[in-house]
Amino acid sequence: MPRAPAGARAVLLIALLCRLAAAGNPELPTAVNITWSSINFKTILKWQPKPSGYFYTVEIHGQMSDTKKKCVMTTETECDVTDALRNVKETYTAHVLSVKSLVEDNFEEPLFASSEKFTPYNQTIIGKPEIQHHTQKDSKLTVVFRDPLTPYMFPNGSFQSVRDIFKHDLEYKLYYWKDQSSGKKDATTKSHTFDISVDNKNNYCFYVQGTIPSRRENRNGQESTVLCTTVGRTILDEYGAEVFIIIAVVAIAVITLTIILAVILCKCKRAKNAREKEPLNGV
Known part of the structure; x- marks a missing residue:
């Protein structure tokens, strides 16, 4: 029986090793809590958990557009997908793929988790308007x-x-x-x-x-x-009317006190003058 060429044997050996390696690894965790955050059509996709020993790749699937890949082989747990959603009236679904570094060369489909559907035109939040000027005349x-x-x-x-x-x-x-x-x-x-x-x-x-x-x-x-x-x-x-009432009460009290003090001082002065005018005893 003729033996296979050396090159063919090497390819078969590499393919076998890749399959054995994949079979020997536990399944990768898939993303959870996938959410869309969008303000004024700037849209961020977020998920959990933080990867350890693997990566994430985001795929944006539109109903009428080709699939777009974003944040390829990232270790982050969020991805700016704004430019993949330019048709703002289209409805999109995001797939967050959990991948090894050699997954692009593997024949097997990577594990992924899907987001809820998202339509930017219907769901993006309108941001704060900027007040340029105002007048009251x-x-x-x-x-x-x-x-x-x-x-x-x-x-x-x-x-x-x-x-x-x-x-x-x-x-x-x-x-x-x-x-x-x-x-x-x-x-x-x-x-x-x-x-x-x-x-x-x-x-x-x-x-x-x-x-x-x-x-x-x-x-x-x-x-x-x-x-x-x-x-x-x-x-x-x-400040309100209450402050004016307090000020008025204080003012009246000050005026009253001033009058009372003036009367007392006047009486004291008169009494002193009267005593000075009395003749000394025994003179």
């Missing part, structure tokens, strides 16, 4: 703000805003209230400006929040910084 409060930006760019290199992607699905709400009051009112706009009628005798505090009314989840975005107007602020607005 007479009975009108004007607030101008800017949309949050996304990681995605136009061909000219400028960043797209959330409004560029959501378009008419996006609204903003202004929540406002009299300074030092708890009663809130709100107004809605699809532009970048709020013009609100207010009481010109009071200062107002407010914040802006993006919202997608058509959504079932993550409808409301993050709240902007709370700001307050300072036009027409008086001491009464600043």
Whole structure:
């Protein structure tokens, strides 16, 4: 019987050793607690546990797009998958593969765990709007703000805003209230400006929040910084009527005490003068 060539025998030996090595190793742990974290379409995939003696590779599977690999052979437990989700209306599933260093040369499929489905357009959280300036003049409060930006760019290199992607699905709400009051009112706009009628005798505090009314989840975005107007602020607005009552009571007490002391001093002076005018005894 003819013997196989030396090269063929070497290939067979290597393949046998690889299979024996794979059979001799316990199964690798698979990822657990896989979660999507997405704000303004910047999306991070997270999972557990920290690997020891093996690696992770992330595969992004879209319903209508080719599979994309991210964070290949990583020892981290999170991966920025933003640029693999450019079709924001598509629904994706992530596979987190547990792999050995030689897995790419192995014929066996690596073990993996799957994430929940994720649709960026429906699930990313709208970030904080930036309030650019505000004024309160007479009975009108004007607030101008800017949309949050996304990681995605136009061909000219400028960043797209959330409004560029959501378009008419996006609204903003202004929540406002009299300074030092708890009663809130709100107004809605699809532009970048709020013009609100207010009481010109009071200062107002407010914040802006993006919202997608058509959504079932993550409808409301993050709240902007709370700001307050300072036009027409008086001491009464600043400290309240209670302070004025205390000041009035103290003032009355001081005045009363001053009058009493003045009367006592006057009486003492008169008594002293009277004693000085009396003739000395025996003179």
